[in-house]
Amino acid sequence: MENCIFCKIANGEIPSGTIEETDLFRVVLDVAPATRGHALILPKAHYANLYELPEEMAGEAMKLAKRIALRMKERLGCDGVNLIQNNEEAAGQTVFHFHIHLIPRYKEDGQKIGWKPGEPTSQELDAIKTLLT
Numbered sequence: 001m002e003n004c005i006f007c008k009i010a011n012g013e014i015p016s017g018t019i020e021e022t023d024l025f026r027v028v029l030d031v032a033p034a035t036r037g038h039a040l041i042l043p044k045a046h047y048a049n050l051y052e053l054p055e056e057m058a059g060e061a062m063k064l065a066k067r068i069a070l071r072m073k074e075r076l077g078c079d080g081v082n083l084i085q086n087n088e089e090a091a092g093q094t095v096f097h098f099h100i101h102l103i104p105r106y107k108e109d110g111q112k113i114g115w116k117p118g119e120p121t122s123q124e125l126d127a128i129k130t131l132l133t
């Protein structure tokens, strides 16, 4: 895909801090990391988001995420790891080439990744359950 920065990074056309490369994916360090070691899993082929990503690729991406998360634990000595994957602008996506964030977490790293817990009624939960089942 022309003019997609992550296509260029994933295919090695733009040098990046690569920490892992497979036939299908490249894992690079984020240029504006949330924490020390923040990395991105990028498929080499262009898919805008999770909706477009083939199921087999989704499976491979998660296996890769597990391997890198374990490596982060071992080598960075982080205290935890967040996996974050944004789809569409409303969900915070800014680069429209599928990617998974791997964010090592350190006690008192000062980052906040979260949401304000809602307080739905049981009727509201039931209605949503019906919609999503």
Ligand code: 5GP
Pocket: 005, 009, 016, 017, 028, 029, 030, 031, 032, 033, 085, 086, 092, 093, 094, 095, 096
């Ligand atoms: P999103 O908000 O789309 O989930 O995340 C996009 C991420 O890509 C951000 O964390 C941002 O720092 C990172 N990013 C944007 N441009 C580049 C780049 O040119 N190189 C790398 N390595 N990361 C980038």
Ligand code: ZN
Pocket: 001, 004, 005, 006, 007, 008, 045, 046, 047, 096, 097
């Ligand atoms: Zn792309």
